[in-house]
Amino acid sequence: MDALTDLLNGxxxxxxxxxxxxxxxxxxxxxxxxxxxxxxxxxxxxxxxxLTYSLEPTQAFIMFAGIYYGGMYGGSTTSILLxxxxxxxxxxxxxxxxxxxRAGRGAAALATAAIGSFVAGTIGTLCLALLAPQVxxxxxxxxxxxxxxxxxxxxxxxxxxxxxxxxxxxxALAIGLLIGLIGIDPTSGQQRLTLGIPELADGIDVxxxxxxxxxxxxxxxxxxxxxxxxxxxxGVGAARMNRNDWRRSWKPWLRGTAIGFPxxxxxxGGAEIPTFLSYVTEKKLTKHPEEFGKGAIEGVAGPEATNxxxxxxxxxxxLTLGIPxxxxxxxxxxxFQGYGIQPGPRLLETQPELVWGLVASLFIGNAILLALNLPxxxxxxxxxxxxxxxxxxxxxFFASIGAYAANLSTFDLWLxxxxxxxxxxxxxxxxPVVPAIIGIILGPTAEEQMRRALQISDGQxxxxxxxWFSKAVYVVILLVVVVxxxxxxxxTPKKTNEPQHAEKGE
Amino acid sequence: MAIIVGYVPTSEGMAALDSAIEExxxxxxxxxVVNSSRGEALVDKRFASHEQWDSVEDRLAGSGVEHELKQxxxxxxxxxxxxxxxxxxxxxxxxxxxxxxSAVGKLLMGSQAQTILLQAECPVLAVKP
Numbered sequence: 323m324d325a326l327t328d329l330l331n332g333x334x335x336x337x338x339x340x341x342x343x344x345x346x347x348x349x350x351x352x353x354x355x356x357x358x359x360x361x362x363x364x365x366x367x368x369x370x371x372x373l374t375y376s377l378e379p380t381q382a383f384i385m386f387a388g389i390y391y392g393g394m395y396g397g398s399t400t401s402i403l404l405x406x407x408x409x410x411x412x413x414x415x416x417x418x419x420x421x422x423x424r425a426g427r428g429a430a431a432l433a434t435a436a437i438g439s440f441v442a443g444t445i446g447t448l449c450l451a452l453l454a455p456q457v458x459x460x461x462x463x464x465x466x467x468x469x470x471x472x473x474x475x476x477x478x479x480x481x482x483x484x485x486x487x488x489x490x491x492x493x494a495l496a497i498g499l500l501i502g503l504i505g506i507d508p509t510s511g512q513q514r515l516t517l518g519i520p521e522l523a524d525g526i527d528v529x530x531x532x533x534x535x536x537x538x539x540x541x542x543x544x545x546x547x548x549x550x551x552x553x554x555x556x557g558v559g560a561a562r563m564n565r566n567d568w569r570r571s572w573k574p575w576l577r578g579t580a581i582g583f584p585x586x587x588x589x590x591g592g593a594e595i596p597t598f599l600s601y602v603t604e605k606k607l608t609k610h611p612e613e614f615g616k617g618a619i620e621g622v623a624g625p626e627a628t629n630x631x632x633x634x635x636x637x638x639x640x641l642t643l644g645i646p647x648x649x650x651x652x653x654x655x656x657x658f659q660g661y662g663i664q665p666g667p668r669l670l671e672t673q674p675e676l677v678w679g680l681v682a683s684l685f686i687g688n689a690i691l692l693a694l695n696l697p698x699x700x701x702x703x704x705x706x707x708x709x710x711x712x713x714x715x716x717x718x719f720f721a722s723i724g725a726y727a728a729n730l731s732t733f734d735l736w737l738x739x740x741x742x743x744x745x746x747x748x749x750x751x752x753x754p755v756v757p758a759i760i761g762i763i764l765g766p767t768a769e770e771q772m773r774r775a776l777q778i779s780d781g782q783x784x785x786x787x788x789x790w791f792s793k794a795v796y797v798v799i800l801l802v803v804v805v806x807x808x809x810x811x812x813x814t815p816k817k818t819n820e821p822q823h824a825e826k827g828e
Numbered sequence: 829m830a831i832i833v834g835y836v837p838t839s840e841g842m843a844a845l846d847s848a849i850e851e852x853x854x855x856x857x858x859x860x861v862v863n864s865s866r867g868e869a870l871v872d873k874r875f876a877s878h879e880q881w882d883s884v885e886d887r888l889a890g891s892g893v894e895h896e897l898k899q900x901x902x903x904x905x906x907x908x909x910x911x912x913x914x915x916x917x918x919x920x921x922x923x924x925x926x927x928x929x930s931a932v933g934k935l936l937m938g939s940q941a942q943t944i945l946l947q948a949e950c951p952v953l954a955v956k957p
Contacts, residue, residue, distance in 0.1 A: 359870065406870070549903045552865050552872035709868040 329451050332678025336686055341384050345683045348385035349691050352392020356399075357702045358713070359406050360540055363393030364649035364759070368532035369717070371657055372724040379661045380676050384683040386657060387637075390650050391443060391684065394593075394630050395691050396702065398435040402428060402622070403556050403703050411593035411629035414601045418614070418621030423556040425617045432699045433563040434571045434619055435626040440692040441572075442579040442627035446634025447684045449583050450641075454670065454677075457642040461667035466775035467786050469643070471795035473768040476589035476645050478799050481757045482806070494753040497744070498761020501531060502769075509773055526737060527728040528656035531762050534738045535755050536649075537721040539745020541714040546746075548710065555703055571623040574604050578627030585628075586635020589647050593632040597625040634684070641665055641677055645764065649756040652763045659763075830858040830896075833923040834910050834944070837863075837873070837880040840925030843957040845884065848923040851953065852893040857920060859888070859895040864909040867901040874906075875899075907943035914950060923953045 335341060355361045367386050374382050397412035402419035415435065422431040464472075481491030504515045505525030516522040563571070578600045585596035604624040605614050614621060639645045644665035646652035658665050663673060670677050695702075725738040748755060772786065779785020787793055833848035835841045845861065852859040861884060865875035876884065881899060888895040900909055914922055926941055945952050 404871070549867040549901055551867060551901045552875045553870060554877045555871045555873075703871070706871040707869050707873070709866070710870070711868055 325452055325455050328455075328674060328678045329682060331674070332680070332682035333685075335380065335675055335679030336384065336682035341381060341679065341683060342686065344381045344385040345388050345687045346690055348388020349392040349395075349687045349694065350388075351385075352389035353396040353399075353691065353694065353702060354392075354705060355389070356393035356396020357705050358396075358708075359400060360544060361713075361717070362410075362536075362650070363389050364532075364653050364756075365536035365540065365717075366393070367650060367653045367657070368529070368536050369720045369724055371529045371532065371653070371660065372727040374657050374660050375727065379663065379673070380679050382657065382661075383654070383676060383680050384687075386654055387680055387684055388687045388690075390633055390654070391630065391687050392691060393650070394443075394633050395436065395439050395695055397629075398439070398622075398626050399432065399695075399699050399702050400706070402431045402435065403700075404553050404706070406553060411597055411632075412626075413594070414597040414625040415622055415629075417601070418618050420556075421615070421617035422619065422622065423617075427617060427619075428556055429562045430564070430567045430619060431617075431622050433696065434567060434623040436692060436695040436699070437563070438571065438575040438578065438623045438627040439630040440688055441575045442582060442631040443634060443688040443691075444685060445576075445579045446583050446586075446631040447681060447688065450634050450637055450684075451678075451681050453587070453638055454642050454681075457638060458667045458670050461642050464643075464667070464791065465789060466771045466778065467789055467792045468795070470768060470771040470775055470786060471792035471799075472589060472643060472645060473764055473771065475795050475799050475802070476639075476647065476760065476764065477757075477768070479589060479802055480647070480760050482803060487752070490751075490753050491757050494748060494755065495757040495761045497748070497753070498758035499765040500761075501526060501741075501758075502762045502765030508766075508770065521731065521733040525766075526741075527725075527734065528653075528659065528763060529728045530725045530734050530737055531741055532653050532656060532759060533721045533724050534741030535745040535748070535758060537717050538738060538742025539749055539755070541718050541721075542742060542746040543749045544710055544714055555706065567619055570610075570619050573607075574600070574620045574624035575627040577603060577607075578624040579631040581624075582628035582631030583635040586632030586647065587638040589639050589643075589645050593629040593648070596632050597628045600624040600628040637681075637684075641669060641680075642667060644669075644767065646760060649759050652756075652760045656763050829920045830860050830917050831855070831921045831923060832860045832862060832910060832914050832917070832919045834906060834925070834940075835861050835863045835876065835884060836906075836925070837876045838925070838927070839957040840927045840955075842925075843955045844923050844925035845887065847953060847955045849888070849891045849893055851921060851923065852895075853891070855920070857894075859893050860913070860917065860919075861888070861895065861897045862900065862906075862910055862913060863898070864900040864902070864904065864906050866903055866905065868903075875901075905940060905943070907940040907947075910944055911947055914948060919950050921951050921953060922948050923955065926954050926956050 352363055355366045366389050394411060397407055398415050401407045401412040401416035402423050405416050405420035407413045407416050419431045422428060477495055481495045482488045504522055506523050507514050513523055581600045582596045601621055601624060604620040608620050610618055636647045636651050639647055640651045646655045722735060725734045728734055775785045787796055831848055831852050833844050835845055848859055863876045865872040885897060922944060924941055924944055
């Protein structure tokens with residue numbers, strides 16, 4: 323019951339008019355950028371990180387959480403109307419959602435996505451509120467080796483589970499860890515990788531790295547690929563569902579929530595896998611298998627609920643362990659560090675107002691999102707008519723201001739350009755950006771935990787795995803690395819069949 | 829020699845197409861229909877969709893005029909696109925549609941039609957819906 327009392331106090335914080343305003347701005351902004359392909363919540367929060375210099379932490383995080391949730395909503399709109407997912411988590415939604423829109427059922431698809439996101443987001447947030455204090459009880463007992471093991475799990479999961487190529491994922495992670503190493507070593511005071519440049523001694527500001535890799539890299543990439551044939555948009559009215567749609571949607575919503583939340587909560591990264599799992603589940607359980615591939619509402623309801631539930635789940639490790647599972651969570655962790663707040667087991671004790679205010683504002687944000695998105699979904703689609711040169715000029719402008727504001731030094735602007743070119747190069751050669759960001763932000767913390775563990779064990783390597791918890795985590799890591807290739811090999815003949823089915827549906 | 833018509837999927841575009849077909853018949857000339865986008869925005873409602881483009885095709889086939897359809901995404905403004913093409917194929921006539929514009933709109937935005945009218949090397953027929 324403690325959690326509930328705290329949550330009610332949180333509502334008192336979140337219902338403060340200023341905080342309500344920030345929640346509203348957050349979800350509005352989040353939905354808008356979720357709609358635009360190429361611009362995700364991670365980039366937006368990175369661009370807004372400089373705001374943290376002047377805002378109260380509570381207000382900043384309420385806004386960031388709104389962006390996080392809003393981005394998940396907005397992505398579905400483009401998936402359904404354009405077949406161009408605005409966000410990686412909405413890729414699966416596009417399969418059935420776009421077919422529905424083509425068949426003239428776009429309004430129902432938008433509605434089931436919005437209501438499903440609301441249901442899943444609300445249940446997920448409730449789970450977050452109930453689960454977080456329990457995880458904290460466990461986490462307090464965790465020592466340095468345990469933390470290090472969990473962080474290694476996060477690294478491995480994010481690189482191997484996501485994306486198409488493990489080698490590329492690992493390469494991106496290595497780039498991130500390398501950039502994270504730059505600066506003065508906190509234990510020995512040695513300068514590392516600073517190349518004798520005094521400005522690098524403090525390390526590279528997270529704002530600069532995040533903005534460079536996401537915003538500048540993406541802007542350059544778009545500039546290099548500017549011209550392309552416009553896509554056809556499918557016009558629909560306000561989102562609406564009939565009774566039959568409701569009957570077919572509510573079970574996938576709940577199942578999607580059940581799949582999404584745990585996946586978000588374990589440090590095994592992202593919404594891509596659970597949304598895919600949800601889609602497969604719905605395909606198996608549906609009473610209308612003939613509609614799959616032609617626009618089945620279950621195929622929209624399930625994955626959309628899943629991605630919002632996993633967004634809620636992703637906040638559990640972030641708030642209780644300080645471990646991000648997605649790029650957005652990683653950038654939020656960077657924001658916490660900017661305030662000098664280290665998310666971890668003690669966060670709930672030291673910053674109860676912040677944490678519970680944040681959780682409560684998620685409930686409020688969810689309700690605002692539903693109210694915004696049911697009537698306005700077709701209007702959001704109008705954002706896609708913005709010529710990209712204007713859009714990205716604006717993004718570059720904010721990116722430069724943000725990087726400059728971090729330390730008020732021109733050196734950071736040069737750094738922004740160099741890292742932006744790196745971000746462009748990573749996109750050019752297909753390296754995912756997410757592992758790099760997680761490496762940069764989590765790397766230094768992981769190093770600290772590793773060295774602490776090694777100091778305790780007096781340099782013995784066994785100090786890294788001498789607790790039962792760390793051993794268990796290493797076993798999980800082994801499974802994550804070994805099992806998917808084996809399963810993949812067993813599944814290969816099946817997989818070649820599936821695309822053919824999809825083609826038949828066209 | 830040929831006649832060029834700038835087509836957009838609006839009533840202005842349809843009016844221009846109708847007049848252009850008339851002219852092509854009168855002059856017994858080939859008709860080139862152009863629809864273009866700069867390709868910068870993800871969605872451009874002035875870029876004809878497959879269905880709209882097909883209906884233009886049907887309309888031309890029904891009219892019996894010798895015709896050619898060009899849908900272009902070359903990063904140029906519609907006016908530039910039409911002027912370049914008119915120069916290339918040595919067009920005899922350009923047909924465009926004019927739309928109603930508000931005072932503020934005229935103040936803020938340029939006009940593709942105006943560019944064509946002022947810079948074309950051949951006569952321009954401007955049609956209102």
